[in-house]
Amino acid sequence: MFDIGVNLTSSQFASDRDAVVARAFSAGVKGMLLTGTNLRESQRALELARQYPHCWSTAGVHPHDASQWQSDTEEALIALAGQPEVAAIGECGLDFNRNFSTPQEQEKAFEAQLRIAAGLRMPVFLHCRDAHSRFLTLLDPWLDKLPGAVLHCFTGTQEELCACLDRGLYIGITGWVCDERRGVALRELLPLIPADRLLVETDAPYLLPRDLTPAPASRRNEPAYLAHIVERIAHWRGEDARWLAEKTNANVKALLGIAL
Template identity: 45%
Template sequence: MIDIGANLAHESFDLDREAVFSRAWGAGVQAIILTGSCRQSNRAVQQLRLTAPDRLYCTAGVHPHHASDWTDEDAELITSLAAHAGLVSLGECGLDYHRDLSPREVQRKVFIAQLELAIRLEKPVFLHQRSAHDDFHAIVREYRAALPDACVHCFTDTAAARDAYLALDCHIGITGWVCDKRRGAELRAVAPGIPLDRLMIETDAPYLLPGNLPRGQRPGKRHDDKPGIDGRRNEPAYLPWVARALAELRGDDPAELGAVTAANARRFFRLPSAAGRDSC
């Protein structure tokens, strides 16, 4: 298995990050893509990956929440980081009209700037979309032919959105949202329709703790966690539970789904091959 999106530069991991990595490897996770989403985290994940360069890779980008902070310095930093072999994608970038933490016009401008940068740097993109499908789809459609590849990360949308992204030859990332039978009901109905060769899995840690974790394995509430984690921190070691829930919905074997989605991730992010390692 490969976790294609984990926010391990998040401060909730500051006290036990090494143990988090150890638990991930012990759970059968073979590689993790560390998500960059702002100037600070872009620098941080590049340093983190050096602790296990054969298993840790990273992205660099500016999340729509931080679009108002975008300057030429961000473009220069991303360009500089892209010279390192471990920088495998641009992102997380896109549009988020759910929280609107940056003005929508600014979000669109910064999203386009990053797509153009990805084209110039010949990097695939790791995309975020929430409550912004129409504008997001229109922008991606305009640039898709020139982009090396594109993944719609943490997909939670409708069947129509799924089909629209697949028509643009995008990959789709599924998180622990698919494990929630109540809140994830629509995704659970939509996910089986994603072709296996377009599918990848992720934790989006520390967010979206899989709801199918057995009670005895669920992490306790942490007093040092920040808003948005609901007191229970997700981590890459729980990726097998995403694979298990998704495989059950699709009628697939969890080990086979883990291996195939890992192979998809290696192709998408241009990771080194790892014969015999990509399994649950």
């Protein structure tokens, strides 16, 4: 299994990061994509990707951090993206739920990162929350210039899912789908995602699967729980978990150029 979304730079992993990575690989994780959310975190994600085997990173500015975009940010991201461990541009997109950065700041940073990815012929690692229509409006002009894109941590509606699939996007599914309070609607959409467009992720340390048994003592999510997420996704899709893991690994190679 390959975890396409791990926030390994999080302070929640500061005290036992080596053990977290070791547990992940012991649990069957074969590789991880470490998420960059701003320049500092993207640099740190790159450092960690160099430190741990079978890890890669993204380089980007999350919509929450879009207010940090400066005149020299683009040049710095391009430099990071030139490193062999960096597999995608992002996390980038729009988040109109909390608006930690203004919509205007988010749109400026998003369009700039799409331009960077197109220029470098790199895939994009995307974020969209409560901004579907505007997100697609900004993304559409770049799709034929990008080698690929994944909408990370998808939690949207059937209409939104179909719109993304129609555009050729990969769909990242997390442990959100294991949440009996808010993940049931997403669970019902799982069979609509073609197997060759599905990617799996923990988004650790966030989104701990609520149906883990026994329940972990900590609410912190870990990439070691990816096996549980894959098993539950396969169950709800009516597929064999081992087959699904192999299929999503093939999708990782197709999108990111990473062979496991």
